[in-house]
Amino acid sequence: MRIGIAGITGRVGRLLVEEVQAAGATLSGGTTRKPEAASGLPQGVALFKDMAELAANSDVVIDFTHADTVIPNAQALAAAGTAWVLGTTGLSAEQQTAVNKAAEKIAVVHAANYSPGVTLVQRLAQMMARALPADSYDAEIVEMHHRQKVDAPSGTALAIGEAVAQGRGVNLADVRESGRDGHTGPRKEGAIGFAALRGGQIVGEHEVLFTSADEQIVLGHRAFDRRIFATGAVRAAKWVKGHKPGLYSMEDVLGLPPL
Numbered sequence: 001m002r003i004g005i006a007g008i009t010g011r012v013g014r015l016l017v018e019e020v021q022a023a024g025a026t027l028s029g030g031t032t033r034k035p036e037a038a039s040g041l042p043q044g045v046a047l048f049k050d051m052a053e054l055a056a057n058s059d060v061v062i063d064f065t066h067a068d069t070v071i072p073n074a075q076a077l078a079a080a081g082t083a084w085v086l087g088t089t090g091l092s093a094e095q096q097t098a099v100n101k102a103a104e105k106i107a108v109v110h111a112a113n114y115s116p117g118v119t120l121v122q123r124l125a126q127m128m129a130r131a132l133p134a135d136s137y138d139a140e141i142v143e144m145h146h147r148q149k150v151d152a153p154s155g156t157a158l159a160i161g162e163a164v165a166q167g168r169g170v171n172l173a174d175v176r177e178s179g180r181d182g183h184t185g186p187r188k189e190g191a192i193g194f195a196a197l198r199g200g201q202i203v204g205e206h207e208v209l210f211t212s213a214d215e216q217i218v219l220g221h222r223a224f225d226r227r228i229f230a231t232g233a234v235r236a237a238k239w240v241k242g243h244k245p246g247l248y249s250m251e252d253v254l255g256l257p258p259l
């Protein structure tokens with residue numbers, strides 16, 4: 001199968017080149033706005049001028065770029081009938097709608113975090129939220145990433161928050177509290193709080209905390225190397241080929257039963 005990489009010169013993109021080749025798949029090539037930055041790629045890696053050209057030459061495109069590319073990429077991939085493994089985070093509601101619309105035409109795997117460990121943390125967080133009453137247990141999510149990260153809270157933190165909200169049977173948008181500052185007043189019962197730390201070259205750290213008056217449960221994940229994301233995305237790319245159009249998750253790729 002032919003796998004294309006959007007953002008091929010990026011921090012994850014470069015690792016995807018290695019992992020696609022290690023998986024024995026054919027690397028069709030990639031896209032970059034800066035061909036001069038591609039000098040560090042292995043010899044012979046094809047660079048396409050845009051997503052339309054990359055999609056036309058690929059069975060699946062793995063995309064770790066930037067939220068600004070999501071709408072044009074969705075349109076180009078749907079037009080080409082090419083499956084999409086999307087890792088980009090920081091999407092607006094409009095950009096997420098474009099992903100959902102593309103999934104009417106092509107198979108899309110969309111995950112804020114392609115590490116199996118985080119996928120399990122999300123599942124466990126949902127189970128914990130079901131078991132621990134919101135009026136006694138305060139849920140907070142803390143994440144830390146490298147100083148270059150451009151979006152906050154992380155997509156993974158938001159996905160964990162979504163899992164807690166689902167476990168509680170509420171809409172995250174109604175209970176989310178991000179970035180407390182100033183005279184905030186007491187914590188609202190049932191809120192799901194987020195804190196985003198940035199510094200150094202931290203690859204990706206997440207904790208979800210359930211705190212009551214009498215105990216605290218902390219569930220955490222630390223990524224030591226971005227390669228965990230690249231291997232997960234390649235696993236998703238090999239899984240998605242041949243699937244009918246639709247929006248799939250890393251839980252589907254891992255074959256986790258519905259909760």
Ligand SMILES: NC(=O)C1=CN([C@@H]2O[C@H](COP(=O)(O)OP(=O)(O)OC[C@H]3O[C@@H](n4cnc5c(N)ncnc54)[C@H](OP(=O)(O)O)[C@@H]3O)[C@@H](O)[C@H]2O)C=CC1
Nearest residue numbers: 007010011012032033034065066087088089112113114229
């Ligand atoms: N789902 C997951 O498991 C993971 C998701 N991510 C997410 O993937 C995305 C990329 O992360 P990372 O590889 O660290 O980021 P980088 O900035 O290192 O790479 C992103 C690449 O996208 C390209 N790009 C294309 N269009 C744009 C644009 N309009 N603005 C900015 N860049 C653009 C850039 O390449 P060029 O300039 O050459 O065109 C850039 O190299 C982020 O959203 C991040 O949160 C990161 C790790 C894991």
Ligand SMILES: O=C(O)C1=N[C@H](C(=O)O)C[C@H](O)C1
Nearest residue numbers: 089112113149154155156204
């Ligand atoms: O930008 C990153 O680096 C990462 N972003 C993803 C996110 O926003 O959750 C996944 C991972 O934590 C690394």
